Amino acid sequence: xxVLTQPPSVSAxxxxxxxxxxxxxxxxxxxxxxxWYQHFPGTAPKLVIYDNYKRPSGIPDRFSGSKSGTSATxxxxxLQTGDEADxxxxxxDTSLLSVVFGGGTKLTVL
Amino acid sequence: QVHLQxxxxxxxxxxxxxxxTCTVSGDSISSGDYFWSWIRQPPGKGxxxxxxxxxxxxxxxxxxxxxxxxxxxxxxxxxxxxxxTSLTAADTALYYCARVKYYGTGALRGLDPWGQGTLVTVSx
Numbered sequence: 208x209x210v211l212t213q214p215p216s217v218s219a220x221x222x223x224x225x226x227x228x229x230x231x232x233x234x235x236x237x238x239x240x241x242x243w244y245q246h247f248p249g250t251a252p253k254l255v256i257y258d259n260y261k262r263p264s265g266i267p268d269r270f271s272g273s274k275s276g277t278s279a280t281x282x283x284x285x286l287q288t289g290d291e292a293d294x295x296x297x298x299x300d301t302s303l304l305s306v307v308f309g310g311g312t313k314l315t316v317l
Numbered sequence: 318q319v320h321l322q323x324x325x326x327x328x329x330x331x332x333x334x335x336x337x338t339c340t341v342s343g344d345s346i347s348s349g350d351y352f353w354s355w356i357r358q359p360p361g362k363g364x365x366x367x368x369x370x371x372x373x374x375x376x377x378x379x380x381x382x383x384x385x386x387x388x389x390x391x392x393x394x395x396x397x398x399x400x401x402t403s404l405t406a407a408d409t410a411l412y413y414c415a416r417v418k419y420y421g422t423g424a425l426r427g428l429d430p431w432g433q434g435t436l437v438t439v440s441x
Contacts, residue, residue, distance in 0.1 A: 209363060240420070242427040244364075251434065252364070257418060257427030295364050299424040304377055306354070306366040306425050 213309035229279045229296030239299040241279040246293045319343040321432035335401040339414030347372045352417035355399045357410040404439045
């Protein structure tokens with residue numbers, strides 16, 4: 208049972224826009240920055256969003272992040288088949304003094 | 318470019334102790350600009366955070382693993398390590414190390430980059 212809640216899967220067609228939600232509480236998302244990770248099985252997870260909405264160097268602007276209250280959202284526009292991966296949200300939990308992750312969302316580009 | 322590489326035994330026995338090392342290149346663990354982290358992924362499951370360590374030895378551990386985890390820093394080797402005791406089959410996982418962007422006293426901004434991971438199987 209993950210501290211943060213994500214949908215198990217999302218799907219959309221190439222070229223379309225998809226969003227992935229991440230729900231938490233006041234002690235984690237509500238009080239701290241959210242980051243997002245793209246994970247192709249068998250490879251190193253990659254940071255795609257940090258500080259709620261910032262993109263690391265090399266991450267295309269098709270990826271965007273937002274946060275409102277105790278929830279965060281990752282949006283991907285102009286979907287490509289190469290975007291198919293598992294996506295995880297993460298944040299700090301001030302009560303647990305821990306990094307917490309969502310359970311992960313499998314993105315399928317139909 | 319910063320690179321992290323995990324190393325350790327691929328197989329361990331139940332009740333034994335696991336030791337993993339993460340070697341960092343392209344950055345100095347002692348710079349003080351980052352924490353350093355261990356995360357694992359059991360087969361077919363999601364990411365599970367294990368703990369973070371700062372070059373001065375400050376640590377944060379997962380509450381569920383705290384009684385069995387020790388993390389340490391080897392500044393001269395630019396490495397950090399994970400020790401996990403009393404292994405069970407539930408500890409079978411892909412173990413990753415990562416660099417931690419942080420703010421304040423250790424809160425997470427982002428984990429970047431990550432190592433490729435090392436698979437640890439706990440079996441007799």
